[in-house]
Amino acid sequence: MKITNVRTIQLTRRLPRLQRNSCDVRSQRRFTFILVDTDAGITGIGEASGNHNLVAAIIERHTKPQLVGLDPFDIEALWQKLYTSSAFWEIGGSPVCAVSGVEIACWDIRGKAEGVPVSELLGGAKRDWIEAYASDLHWDEPAYMADTARGFVDEGFRWVKTHIGAEHDRDLDRLEAIRRAIGPKIGLMIDINTIYDRQTALEQGIRQSAFDPFWYEEPIAPADYEGHAWLRERLPTPIAAGENLYTTYGFEPMLACRGCDYVMPDILRCGGIRQTRLISEAAGRAGVVATPHNYSGGVGLAATLHLMAAMPETRLLEFDTSGTSIYEEMLVEPLAVKDGRVRVPTVPGLGVALTEEIIAKYR
Ligand SMILES: [Mg+2]
Structure with a gap:
């Protein structure tokens, strides 16, 4: 061919x-x-x-x-x-x-x-459903964020991720409102999207730890590997990072300096399916959990699902619950989400299609 x-x-x-x-x-x-x-x-x-x-x-x-x-x-x-x-x-x-x-x-x-299915090419699906977290809760009015977070939990998700970082004091109001809405047992991920310097990340990380975050994501510049390790030694919250790193070469220093507890290769950015697998395997050897980043159309979701199905050591699919992707339209089999888990496609290939209707609708 x-x-x-x-x-x-x-x-x-x-x-x-x-x-x-x-x-x-x-x-x-x-x-x-x-x-x-x-x-x-x-x-x-x-x-x-x-x-x-x-x-x-x-x-x-x-x-x-x-x-x-x-x-x-x-x-x-x-x-x-x-x-x-x-x-x-x-x-x-x-x-x-x-x-x-x-x-x-x-x-x-x-x-x-x-x-x-691609999962078969990767060694075979070891699971048919992947546990996911609800993403994303972008920063907004606290009451709106709290209501939205509660809705994700009502849909069956046991983890919710929020983006904050632009307003220090007001962010605490947001976290308080979200935590009150979802209760103490739901995992709450906090994503800073790289905006803090080290000292701010430490100060805000301590304040935000009052709301029992599940992880603290990208608090500082992506390639400040030593800074991640410095923060990790000083904060009670696990550190997640990696969506802005490229290839195994970009992840090796982060793993070597013990900069994070969760590593987040993005399959559309880090080099594709094989690089995500190599990065996840390297993470496993370093005692770090691989939890692939996913903010995509249907292809990124499908590719991530196939890889995670074949690699049971990967955890927590990032699943877009904002309703603004084009998952449902692109997946060949109907998208199945139940009890906070997402079904792995079973048709040949990735299980996605880009139809003329989709192209006409969004071009
Ligand atoms: Mg992120």
Whole structure:
């Protein structure tokens, strides 16, 4: 089988309410899907994170000329070719996001060609349902956040994640309202989205620990590995980090300096399915729990589900409960969520489709 073309499709979904984290306000969500066509008539669907315009340009000008004519089953060799050809001008960022999307599409092609779900290609699903946490509760009025969090718990989720960090005192009001609404037994993850410096992260982390957080996510700059270790020694709350790190090379220093308790590779950003597996295995050897980050359209969700099904040591799928992704429309089998768990797709490939209706609706 040979690759005949590589295309990107970018979709936009307007949000009914602003999504705010500590360093960003969104009125719309963008999705970049990567389609890898083959001479067998099979098209693989991938998805990439990062700067959407840059990823599309990289795919068109840099990736496509290198991929056409190659065998899509040769996933590791394709990955190395694309990664090493960009590493001398950029070792992370959008080039690695582009490689991630292509790699995921090639797994989809292989699964479709062999008639098996991607989890089978990864060693077989060891579980059919994955325990998830509700994400995301963006910062807003405390009462609105509390009501929304309560709704997630009523749906069956036992963990809820919130984004704060922009307003120190008011953030404590938010945490208090959320904790009161969800009760003491539900896990509450706090995501700072990298905005604090070390000292602020320590001070705010101590204040926020009064609300018994399950983890404290990305409190400081992603590559300040030693800073994570410094905080981890001083705070009672477990540290989660990694959604902004790239490839095993980016995660090794974090694991080596014991900077986190939970490591969060993003399958659309860190290099794709195989890199997420390698990172998760390295985490296991370091005594760190791998809990993949997922803020995506349907492809990122499906790819993460297949990997987590094949790797039972990974924990807690990040599941978008904001209703602003396009999960339901893209999954071939109906999305099944029950008691805070999400069902792993069972059809060949990833189990996603990008129909003309979806494209027309969100283009
Ligand atoms: Mg995060």
